[in-house]
Amino acid sequence: xxxxxxxxxxxxxxxxxxxxxxxxxxxxxxxxxxxxxxxxxxxxxxxxxxxxxxxxxxxxxxxxxxxxxxxxxxxxxxxxxxxxxxxxxxxxxxxxxxxxxxxxxxxxxxxxxxxxxxxxxxxxxxxxxxxxxxxxxxxxxxxxxxxxxxxxxxxxxxxxxxxxxxxxxx
Numbered sequence: 484x485x486x487x488x489x490x491x492x493x494x495x496x497x498x499x500x501x502x503x504x505x506x507x508x509x510x511x512x513x514x515x516x517x518x519x520x521x522x523x524x525x526x527x528x529x530x531x532x533x534x535x536x537x538x539x540x541x542x543x544x545x546x547x548x549x550x551x552x553x554x555x556x557x558x559x560x561x562x563x564x565x566x567x568x569x570x571x572x573x574x575x576x577x578x579x580x581x582x583x584x585x586x587x588x589x590x591x592x593x594x595x596x597x598x599x600x601x602x603x604x605x606x607x608x609x610x611x612x613x614x615x616x617x618x619x620x621x622x623x624x625x626x627x628x629x630x631x632x633x634x635x636x637x638x639x640x641x642x643x644x645x646x647x648x649x650x651x652x653x
Contacts, residue, residue: 491510494509494510496509501584501634505589506585506587508583517581521597522551522584522597523599524549524557524560524561525582526564526576527600527645530605534627534650535621537568537620539616544631546631547564547569561601567614568616570611571608575603578600580644581598582640600644600647602649628653
């Protein structure tokens with residue numbers, strides 16, 4: 484696969500190194516999540532025609548994402564994480580798919596995590612960060628993809644996320 488141009492295919496795992504561990508990550512279409520432990524939500528957020536990206540250090544940029552709290556459903560996790568990390572309220576959303584990551588090397592070897600992936604229309608609120616993110620940017624849609632800090636191996640996965648959301652990657 485040419486990582487720079489191709490999108491992830493349904494169920495086809497790509498290898499990625501995340502926090503020093505090797506994972507095999509695959510895209511799964513909705514509506515049903517693949518088997519694994521629910522591990523939260525991630526959202527490609529649009530405020531009008533701009534994509535919202537967040538950062539904890541002002542150098543590495545990503546999409547609002549996080550783990551579920553007790554008894555929280557997929558959409559509830561996404562809405563809370565967008566509010567906490569991007570200081571934005573979700574006004575509309577669509578489930579795009581799921582990531583399923585299997586740790587194949589590292590301290591969590593054998594662990595299988597599933598995350599819901601969303602497109603969310605948002606209304607920005609005053610920037611008053613209270614959690615791990617300390618920076619927020621609004622980027623033109625065509626610039627957002629190349630501004631993300633994507634773990635090695637996951638470019639096709641994020642290209643698929645943007646394609647499913649109808650947001651151009653260049």
